[in-house]
Amino acid sequence: MAEREAGTGPVSEAVSLMGAPFTGTGPVAVVGIGDDGWAGLSEAARALVREAEVLVGGARHLAMVDDTGAERVAWPSPFRVGFVAHLAASRRVCVLASGDPMFHGVGATLVRSLGADRVTVLPVASSASLACARLGWSTQTVAVVSAVGRPLDTLAAELAVDRRVLVLSANGLTPGRAAALLVARGFGTSEVTVLEHLGGPAESVWRGTADALAAAPERRFADLNVVAVACGPGPGLSRLAGLPDDVYAHDGQLTKREIRAVTLAALGPRPGELLWDVGAGSGSIGIEWMRAHPHCRATAFEARADRAERAAANAIVLGVPDLRIVVARAPEALYGETPDAVFIGGGLTVPGVVERCWHALRPGGRLVANAVVAESEAELVRQRAVFGGELTRLQVTRSGPVGSFTGWRPAMPVTQWVAVKPVSVFPSDEEQSRP
Template identity: 60%
Template sequence: MSDPVTVVGIGADGWAGLSPAARRELEAAEVLMGSARQLALVPERGAERVAWPSPLLPALPALLDSHRGRRVCVLASGDPMFHGVGTTLVRLLGAGRVRVLPSPSSVSLACARLGWAADRAEVVSLVARPVETLHTVVHPGRRLLVLSEDGRTPAGVAALLTARGYGESPMTVLEHLGGAEERLISGTAGGWSLPAARDLNVVAVECRADAAAVPVPCLPGLPDEVFEHDGQLTKREVRAVTLSRLAPVPGELLWDVGAGAGSVAIEWMRGHRANRAIAIERDTARAERVSRNAAALGVPGLNVVTGAAPGALAGLETPDAVFVGGGVTVPGVVEDCWRALRPGGRLVANAVTVESEAVLASWYGRLGGDLVRLAVGRAAPVGGFTGWRSMMPVTIWTAVKPVEEER
């Protein structure tokens, strides 16, 4: 674009709620872009009106290019840089080519209506995301502000909370915030009966656990029983140590090779909402189980690849960390994982058999790193007494790829 694109945030109150500066930009625009709903909020001033196509993102670069040399103004809901199109435009054009004039966000308006401190509420967008995304933020005493996909979202939120044992949680649906049709509907998750609200809404939740609800902790090492599995599961004590060696940093990508139940990939993603993971599992039933576990534990975005390593690794995005939980003895698996790993990335591999331990010992001899054996005992009944039942020892090899090493 030869001229910067101006993005104007607009509320449900439309033209009346815009600042003088925002009105001037709209009046001077030659091309006005936005959703049909947003365009209807602005009076005709002679600009060509372009309603967003669906899907928007693939079409946006060509759409902008077709209006090169013209003064383009884009309408966005509320604050364009808060889950809005402003961030997309900056990513495409660069910050220097985008001018943003924000209005209050739906979160700001919701907190103002509810008397909530905005910095103490967890904001989760369910726009183009499954409702299961909420699982990671549902904890006793927490306040949630959910940005809805449409009018059916509140009922989905209520159903999820009730199934989790949070049916007593107060819920408020705030429709058309800031507009003439603004409406607040209150109730509890367990007693929610409204099948659909108006599409433009935010859901506010105060999480209250029922007496029988079992909170799911945030730190690595979730109880084994929260995962659906067939025995192929990295046990919680080993999992906690494994994740500490993988050392996740927000925004990084993990390969979980031989994922089993997917527990390591799932806990990696639960550590931060920006974390991503690819679970590679050759068994179809297990791969399907990984997807179910990911949804149940709040990370439905986990990418599950069904196939056997090393072949299934070809073409996958470069990982920041790799965990090999199964297939250590398969020729080429460790080699290909190490080759694919970005410089400075971490590789962690676990072994429970003599043969797989020998493979790790060989790699330790070649590349160094850290080799640890864990032996865990759990208390169990022995007649009328209590004794220790030992789990199979697990050998963990950790290596960091040198920054200067060629892949």
């Protein structure tokens, strides 16, 4: 015991090889463990487990490690990580997690909560790496969708001919649900492989088509499984802006395809950025913003409950179920996390809407607003005089029958205002106090 307290000896030396020495109170160790349990852990990982005064994990993980004399604490239900900091205030804590804890795992959650300097992570191969190794798939070319605590509908955004996707299952029913989603989206002939207990003695593989698996909804696999999808022919949709209008359910409040493509180009989504879609209607702008990259986020503000419900349904069908929808009127509803971009598709003539959006926008952020009627266009002209930016008139003309011939029918023109908020060297008091 004296060796441990002094930070010397074989245990401390082994852990030091992985980063900062795990000595004293405070630091939390997170050890990834595979289905092969204790036998699959490195000596450094075993040392962290033996050093711990408290072991935290699921019942399955706790049962995999030797009895070290440490107190064993199962994750609370509902799941939360705050109690780990409380335990670590006075004792050494080791958290046991599946595979790579930083890959859709608790390691990343603990780092966000406690800070990277308080967490030491030792991973083993992730379930995605093991699945790709079994299948002969190149890991960097495969999309990964997690159904653990997240909507499975995000799978829909990844579907395309010849696309390879891994689904990290929430339980033994996830494979059947994934197959049903594939069939509903027109990818029923896709090859589906369910890999159970990867890396352990009970590892097994099931292969078939999505059609076949969806036809047996009662089939339950082991809760520890990964679903591999090799997409066959199907109506996959581009991630680029300008999806066909008919993929949306709407009541006429829809930014049409060509205007939508120009609007998204002006908004310019970047990975991880947040969009406010004000007057969301069918939700098309927020949806295509989120489809641009898996880490793009959007909040849709819509005053009418029926349209908000329709936008939510469109988001699910198009693979971005995390679209956040606020059912309330602007400008009163326009609060929350600072947006990187704002689109105003409705409510331009409501006093205070543009001003509130502009002040909420981060410095360097983009504001785009579209107007069809003269009153809204006049408001854009007025706002441009105040905040700057550019005005553009957009006109789309489509072909249509003229008797036995083909002619052109113009749609109503759209005036678009695009403005970038200046980046101040010395932010104003208002900017400093913004949430």
